[in-house]
Amino acid sequence: MKKEIHPDYHEITVVMTDGSERKTRSTMGKEGDVIKLDIDPLTHPAWTGQHRIVDSGGQVARFNKRFAGLGTK
Secondary structure (H helix, E strand, O other): OOOOOOOOOEEEEEEOOOOOEEEEEEOOOOOOOEEEOOOOOOOOHHHHOOOOOOOOOOHHHHHHHHOOOOOOO
């Protein structure tokens, strides 16, 4: 391996959404840094099976209002 071309590979701590911590190795940041996750396998719909609609700025409500009569005769 060539010297001085590879990033530093060190241990960091990952904090899951439930507060539990995991130690792993990464090239991110520096030794001892902490990553706090917003989404992980404990909360992501792909793993939990619970889907919810996040309505940012009333977009879902506007869509439902605009297309409410579509498909009905």
